[in-house]
Amino acid sequence: MENKIRLRRRFYLPYVVLFSINFGFFLCAFFLEKPSELLDGLLKIVTSSSILVTDYIAVGGVGSALLNVSLVGFVSILILMLSGVKPNGATIMALWLTAGFSFFGKNLFNMLPLTIGVWLFSKYKREPFVNYSLAALLVATLTPVVSEIGFLGTFPRIIEISVGILFGFVIGFIFPSISAHTVRIHGGYNLYNMGFAGGLIAVIFSTVLRSFRISIEPADIWSSGNNLVLAVILYSVSVILVCVGFFAGGFKKSISGFRKILTHSGRLVTDYYFLYENSVFINMGVLCAFATTVVLLMGAQLNGVAIAGIFTMTGFACFGKHLRNVVPVIAGAIISAYLNEWEFTSPSKVAAILFSAALAPISGHYGWIWGAVAGFLHVNVAMFVSEMNSGLNLYNNGFAAGFVAMFMLPLLSTFKKDKDKLES
């Protein structure tokens, strides 16, 4: 079985780029805060409940959050390299998504037990860990479970931490089986499939806890007032990515590849990195800048949650998203956010708008009007589904997007004709 899987522990360009950006975050952290403040902030981050919504920038400060992002990023890249995973659209996406959610919800304490659980599952199945490397990173959608139990504050700390880690192992062990099956429920039109799988597990877990009168109170910790420094960081990342695309791919080839990316529907599985190689960096840079600009134009705050949305958009620029299929969905989401009863610039609204791009394939495949409808519906659904899982599922918008896709697809496939045969 392993004869085709060669463990080539090489530094591929996508890993080098993300490693370098993480190293930049690492240096930024020490530029912004003193080492003692960083460690203090990191300790607060690691010992927080991490339940939705716990913005690590508010918990530990910008510097400590950046330090957390870089540490999680280094370990995630190391896991892929040691597993011998060559970069593809999905793995690049997973690394960026992990980086984004390290601003709110993921840290090494709550992530590693879940990853080890997936590793144990691969041993149980007697298959190489590389087969489960994507799940091993994206299982971190359920990191709040580990932290919530680990720092419950009811029992002796050592017992709580041990039980939290044990739950991490168990969830990591069952996660790959569930995520492999949920993908067919939404037919690949919800890009955040792991969020949908995580949502199902979190709902089951949450209802069991509630049945035993253990209540989990969602957190509401947001940061504000950091727009300038975070905008500089995010636009710098955008520029770096575009430059990498041009330098590594060549100007003409990159532009040509970028244009071809725009012709795809983006439905799972569409690996832009395999198809257009380094042109994807242009797409990533463009979407990173686009998402940042959307937040700023809304007059909202750049905080941990917004950055998670922006980095998720950036990562999925290798694996389904591009301006053409994202803009209609985001537009529909913004209209919905403007019209409905909640505050337009509230952080949860901003998150719902940015993460509505999970439904970009609907726009890409069925047209921009239906993409806008999907975005419109998503914002409303997303505002309610987190109550179902008590905030234990970090990729809550993936859970919401799954419901929207499940609702829309039967109707669309019945009343709309397929547009093309072999796309692009």
Next chain:
Amino acid sequence: MKLEFEKKMKMASDLLSFCHLYGATDYHLDIKRIDSANVFEVKASPVTISDESLEKLRKYLSAPRQREMEQDFWELMGNSEEYSEMMLIGMMCDHAEAQIEGDELTIVLKREI
């Protein structure tokens, strides 16, 4: 390998679905075990496919074997009436060929178990 039969059936379904989308009405499908591999051979006619689309098909099917993608996404195959999953099939195979002679499209895939 567990689920290998289910994966084979979904791959076969999508291959036939692809031929159907390009106008085929007559299909011939062989799935054989040769040593440690499953080998698929599909012949379908009449197929109308442009050179550009044929090149795209070859490109999609030439996607390198990616077992992590197979693990997470194989269930996407075979359940869509209006779409085909050629890139995913490529990621689940070690070798692929596609050619057209007259109006007969032939696709050969080799999948190591």
